[in-house]
Amino acid sequence: MPSQPPIRRSNPPQKSNYTQYKEELRSDFFNSCAYCGIMESESAGVGFSIDHYIPKETPEGKPLENTYLNLLLSCGDCNSHKGKYLASTTQKNLGLVIIRPDEMAPSDHLMLDETDPCGLASKTKTGEFNIAKLELNRPGLKKIRAIRHRCFQANEIIEQGIKALSSVALDNVEPAQRARLLKIRHDILKIRSGFDGDIDKLISDYARSPLRLPDPEKKERTKARMKLLKELGDDGAG
Numbered sequence: 590m591p592s593q594p595p596i597r598r599s600n601p602p603q604k605s606n607y608t609q610y611k612e613e614l615r616s617d618f619f620n621s622c623a624y625c626g627i628m629e630s631e632s633a634g635v636g637f638s639i640d641h642y643i644p645k646e647t648p649e650g651k652p653l654e655n656t657y658l659n660l661l662l663s664c665g666d667c668n669s670h671k672g673k674y675l676a677s678t679t680q681k682n683l684g685l686v687i688i689r690p691d692e693m694a695p696s697d698h699l700m701l702d703e704t705d706p707c708g709l710a711s712k713t714k715t716g717e718f719n720i721a722k723l724e725l726n727r728p729g730l731k732k733i734r735a736i737r738h739r740c741f742q743a744n745e746i747i748e749q750g751i752k753a754l755s756s757v758a759l760d761n762v763e764p765a766q767r768a769r770l771l772k773i774r775h776d777i778l779k780i781r782s783g784f785d786g787d788i789d790k791l792i793s794d795y796a797r798s799p800l801r802l803p804d805p806e807k808k809e810r811t812k813a814r815m816k817l818l819k820e821l822g823d824d825g826a827g
């Protein structure tokens with residue numbers, strides 16, 4: 590059975606121009622790109638925009654230009670890779686649809702790459718298509734996943750330390766050492782309470798560079814990406 594989509598949309602009143610929905614979109618999509626998950630705070634140098642899932646340039650999308658449910662928050666890279674793509678009936682039947690997290694569960698199609706914790710692997714043809722079309726393993730994204738992964742591991746180590754310290758029964762500690770143990774516990778819990786905010790700050794500071802680094806292999810990657818997309822059944826450029 591397919592999993593639940595992770596994003597629940599709000600229902601704002603109709604507005605006359607889609608750009609007026611920016612705040613609702615930021616809130617619904619947790620300030621993250623609907624397609625690759627990068628956060629606005631991590632995306633310095635790339636920028637965020639409002640994506641029309643059904644492109645507003647197509648006959649189907651024109652009437653939906655200012656319809657909230659056709660709008661998704663997207664980073665500049667995903668938006669440009671997605672382009673004006675709209676799956677035809679044949680492409681839909683092949684599974685060549687762009688995953689939208691308010692209607693589909695990405696985890697039904699994508700998973701962490703077992704051989705590379707910073708890479709994504711596909712579970713389905715839809716997953717394979719999304720990795721290729723949106724370039725979900727582009728170097729900047731992989732670097733951000735690596736930073737998150739390291740922060741997560743550091744957090745785990747601290748959690749283990751807290752657990753180990755908490756499991757020491759005071760009765761088993763020499764009276765002279767009890768005050769010291771209590772102080773260590775107190776200090777560590779204090780550090781822990783500020784850690785989550787620090788992680789967010791750390792990721793956003795460190796992530797500024799990966800997205801701005803020169804990308805000398807981009808041309809080669811684009812060529813390989815286009816070839817794969819063609820093999821999958823998407824012959825339009827994105």
Ligand SMILES: [Zn+2]
Binds near residue numbers: 624627663
């Ligand atoms: Zn993105």
